[in-house]
Amino acid sequence: MVDTPTTAPGADTGAQKRPALASLVMLWRFARHYPGRIAGALVALIVSSAATLGIPSGFRLVIDRGFAGGGDISRWFQYLLLIVIILALASAMRFYFVSWLGERVVADIRSATQANLLRQAPRFFEENRPSEIASRMTADTAIVEQVVGSTVSVALRNLVTGLGGLIYLFALAPKLAALLLLGIPLILLVLISLGRRVRALSRASQDRLADVGTVTAEVLGAMKIVQAFGQQRREADRFDATVENGFATARGRIRLRAIMTGVVIALIFGSITAVMWQGALDVAAGKLSGGSIAAFVLTGGLVAGAFGSLSESWGDLLRGAGAASRLEELMSATPDILPPVAPIAIPAASDGARLTFESVHFHYPTRPDQRALNGVTLDVAPGETVAVVGPSGAGKSTLIQLALRFYDPESGTVRLNGVALPDADPAALRGMMAMVPQDSVIFAASARDNLRYGRWDASEDQIWDAARAANAESFLRALPQGLDTFMGEGGARLSGGQRQRLSIARALLRDAPLLLLDEATSALDAESERLVQDALARLMQGRTTIVIAHRLATVRAADRIIVLDEGRIVEQGNHATLVAQGGLYARLASLQFQDAAPA
Numbered sequence: 001m002v003d004t005p006t007t008a009p010g011a012d013t014g015a016q017k018r019p020a021l022a023s024l025v026m027l028w029r030f031a032r033h034y035p036g037r038i039a040g041a042l043v044a045l046i047v048s049s050a051a052t053l054g055i056p057s058g059f060r061l062v063i064d065r066g067f068a069g070g071g072d073i074s075r076w077f078q079y080l081l082l083i084v085i086i087l088a089l090a091s092a093m094r095f096y097f098v099s100w101l102g103e104r105v106v107a108d109i110r111s112a113t114q115a116n117l118l119r120q121a122p123r124f125f126e127e128n129r130p131s132e133i134a135s136r137m138t139a140d141t142a143i144v145e146q147v148v149g150s151t152v153s154v155a156l157r158n159l160v161t162g163l164g165g166l167i168y169l170f171a172l173a174p175k176l177a178a179l180l181l182l183g184i185p186l187i188l189l190v191l192i193s194l195g196r197r198v199r200a201l202s203r204a205s206q207d208r209l210a211d212v213g214t215v216t217a218e219v220l221g222a223m224k225i226v227q228a229f230g231q232q233r234r235e236a237d238r239f240d241a242t243v244e245n246g247f248a249t250a251r252g253r254i255r256l257r258a259i260m261t262g263v264v265i266a267l268i269f270g271s272i273t274a275v276m277w278q279g280a281l282d283v284a285a286g287k288l289s290g291g292s293i294a295a296f297v298l299t300g301g302l303v304a305g306a307f308g309s310l311s312e313s314w315g316d317l318l319r320g321a322g323a324a325s326r327l328e329e330l331m332s333a334t335p336d337i338l339p340p341v342a343p344i345a346i347p348a349a350s351d352g353a354r355l356t357f358e359s360v361h362f363h364y365p366t367r368p369d370q371r372a373l374n375g376v377t378l379d380v381a382p383g384e385t386v387a388v389v390g391p392s393g394a395g396k397s398t399l400i401q402l403a404l405r406f407y408d409p410e411s412g413t414v415r416l417n418g419v420a421l422p423d424a425d426p427a428a429l430r431g432m433m434a435m436v437p438q439d440s441v442i443f444a445a446s447a448r449d450n451l452r453y454g455r456w457d458a459s460e461d462q463i464w465d466a467a468r469a470a471n472a473e474s475f476l477r478a479l480p481q482g483l484d485t486f487m488g489e490g491g492a493r494l495s496g497g498q499r500q501r502l503s504i505a506r507a508l509l510r511d512a513p514l515l516l517l518d519e520a521t522s523a524l525d526a527e528s529e530r531l532v533q534d535a536l537a538r539l540m541q542g543r544t545t546i547v548i549a550h551r552l553a554t555v556r557a558a559d560r561i562i563v564l565d566e567g568r569i570v571e572q573g574n575h576a577t578l579v580a581q582g583g584l585y586a587r588l589a590s591l592q593f594q595d596a597a598p599a
Contacts, residue, residue: 023325024317027148030105030112037104041097044090045153049160051087052302053168058083060295094153102149106141113137113330121336122406126366131217135210136330140323147320155313162306165299172296173279180275180300186267194260201253202319207326208246215242257315268304275300337405343425346432347417352382352544353432353514355403360412362398362567372398373409374567385545387555389588390564396548397438398567400516403546404430416514434510438519438548440499442491447476448483450491450502454510462509470505472498515545533557552589561585 031038058080117124117133125133169177219226219235226235279296357378364372373395380386388396401407402414405421414421421429434454443450451467452458458466463483467473475498479485491499507515549555556575563571563578563585571583578585 023321023328024147026324026328026331027105027109027144027320030108031101031148033108034101034104037097037101041094041101041153042156044094044097045157046160048087048090048094049157049164051083051090052161053164053299054083055080055087056295056298056302057168060291094157098153099149102145102147105148106145109144109327109331110137110141113327116331116333119335120333122401123336123365124333126364129214131214132210133330134217135213136323136326139209139213140326143320143323144327147317147324151313151316151320155310155317158306158309158313162303162310165303165306168299169296169303172292172299173282176275176279176282176296179278180271180303182271190260190263190267194256194263198253198256198260198315198318200322201249201256202315202322205246205249205253205319205322208242208249211242212239212246215239253319260315264307264310268307272300272304337408337426339425339427340423343428344419344423346419346424346428349382349417349513351542352384354382354415354417355380355514355544355546356413356415357399357402358413358415360402360409360414362402362407362409364398364407371567373402375412376564376567376569378562378569380544380546382544383542384560385540385547385558387547387549387558387561388564389549389552389555389561389585390570391584391588392550394564395567396564397518400435400518400546400548403514403516404433404435432512433514433516434507434512435516436500436503436507436518440491440496440503442487442494442499442502444487444489446481446484446486447479447502450487451483451506451509453506454512458509466505466509469508470501472501472505476502513543515540515543517545518548519550 114137166177166181169180215238219239226232276297355378357373357376360373360376361371362373363370370393376395376399378386378399388399390396402409402421403416405414405426408422416424416429416432443453448463451463455462460483464473467476475494476483479493485493487493491502494502507517547555547558552575555561558574560572561575561578562569563583565584571578571581571585573581575589579589580586
């Protein structure tokens, strides 16, 4: 395990150069699909703000016409009560509409992001940590939900209330309102100057939170190794350092927001206090009525609170913009592997598939200095079983990666039934293949769903036939709920050999013309391996098979054995021929078969 990097892969280093809230435009693209809800929220917002501003007017009428005017005071209190009821109803409607929009927009963003992630080639996930991506899909979307479902609404409400309050203040006392406006340019200057720094720190804080998730997932996923090597203390210290790094970043963001909030509130309420002072002098001089100054004080308090809250909302909006920009990176990522504009259909063959490699050279993107394949030319005939062996790192699994078009070669061509892979639709190409990977992948679902993953419409009989052929029937029938038994995360309810046999059954059920086995029997005991090999021997009839194996006992019956070393084909032939040649295969065989020493 390595220490967590301090900068998340894929970070937009130039994000701070964009306008502060530019990333929130992405949220609007999703929200605008629900115009009815937006309209309802805006109407409720305007009504609630108007009702809020109506309360000071109500008190003015109570004082000037009820108390001082000697009229029916109950009438004006009834008017005030009506305003309160309207305010309550409008606030409830606003809360419902904006909360609904927040949940809906976040759900749509998550779906769109996941859909784009599923289009990405493996290279994307080599350069971007899956745990960091998961953090964006959870923590960042939670922030976005808060912004859409609360912050935007609160900010708009405060803005409408503040502007409406200013208009009312001018109607009540123009001179006092003009004095109040003198402090606004200074307040805006503080918001803009400190806001840029808050946004940068907000994004950095989210990156550090992603680092915490990465370390947590890594350590929990390798807990047996951690404990077996006695590294609990080191991992605890590494986690503590990551947490402290995140706290330090969050502390800087909180400090800056606190300063911004304090300065803005001091400026706003300082201005209000000075204006109220002048207003009191005007009342004493008989220039204002008691009701008017009471309404001005109440409205001034509402305006001050509205603009004061805007500083906090501004900070939340900046934090949301940082989260939105991280999600936008995932949604806008362009896949390396795309279908052509006019894909060529791959012709079907009754006796399997022909797979050819023509002078293929390839480096993995994350290992540019190490050549994985170096001029490989290979023709796998329909119905042929080809085994690929060689030392670790020789390029064996790379053949399967290129056959599935998870990557494109730097030079040379890979063809399936005569069609160059870039000319075909990747989905159609992969639909003609079934794969059993070296590391069994079992989803947190039922055994039935894991088995039919590559053929969702498979019948019960077909599922059991595949399970029987892969020697998986006995343990599947012994499960508490049979095929409906939940497998647990990563197939936690199964042993390593059982997971591998389940993967083999899944590939067999797919019934594709090209079968790719990457160390498919590596986790089986001797008896299970023999049973599975017997089943595979029958099922390989009529289809092309490529078998990657370190254990040479699994490849002796292959039609042809390809020996790779440092990305090149150095030998090929059947088992007996290669042993007789005394080359690399013979040396590998001598380590595994006491009776297979070179002649």
